[in-house]
Amino acid sequence: MTGRLRRDPIVPWRSGGALLLILLACGGCALMHAQARLHLAAGEKDFSARNIDAALAEFREAVKLDPDFAEAHSRLGVALKEKGDLTAAAEALKTAVRLDPGDFSATFELGEVYRLLNNLAAAIRAYLVACELDPANFEARTSLAGCYYRNGELDSAAATYEAALKLNPKNALVWSxxxxxxxxxTKPYEALRAYKESLECDARQPAVLVNMATVYLQQERWQTAHRTLLVALDLDPNFSPAHERLGYCLWRQQLYAAAADAYQRALELDRKNAAAYAGYGVVRMTQFLNEPEQISLRDEAVEAWHTSLELNPGQPKLRALVEKYRLHADPPVLDLDH
Known part of the structure; x- marks a missing residue:
């Protein structure tokens, strides 16, 4: 027999063709990722210039080119949040966190979006993970504490604010x-201590002074509350809540004319101050009880109460007062939980 070379058919995996295809594919992926990075950089530039629509277009192109590009999904989510599309922002940020579970920024921003959506349970979960990723991050801890507070988890809120203050003990807002x-x-002494710490950090806080005065009022420390409110009004004469609290303080001291003036001033500054309408009505009704022939005082009181309930329907005690006087029944004890 004549010797002949055997020629087997070409098989790609034997010849290195498969490796070539893989290399080509990898090269294509690298190219797509490089292009996605260019769009990400362009989007960041647009975002910094507050050109949000242009930034969104760039970020969307980046995730289209590289669907596994976690940073691009994260930045898309932040831009969508800035645009106000919170549902889409949450989806983009969830994708970013899924692709890179260790990304603090994406996790924190996801918590922020859930907070804005009022999904407090989801926000708390995201913030907890963010705090695990960066235990020294002050903003993550204070955001978590705020969600605990809004969700009625007061013990957790207090503990988290206390932990945040260990990171930044001179933060007036967190003390407040x-x-x-x-x-x-219902821990008045602890509350007063925290408010005082806040004022030591920043003395020019009328809202904190009003909060302090409210604690004093609940303790029936009328003179101390009065002085505290005057300090608040010295800082900001146009702060409606301070005038409203002053009205209540004066009413409790039986200074009815001055109390009415304080409530009226509160309403001049803020026509939507439901508490001021309620308090003004209490003062006028008290004056009516002292002068029953002055029917106009009673009518003025009921009208003020109605306005307060229109602004804030969730006042069962005030609603009961309105019903009592509308039916001309025996007058109840005039007091509201201030």
């Missing part, structure tokens, strides 16, 4: 927020 949590927990 901690005071509000203590107040809600």
């Amino acid at each position: 927020n901690l005071g509000a949590v203590y107040h809600a927990q």
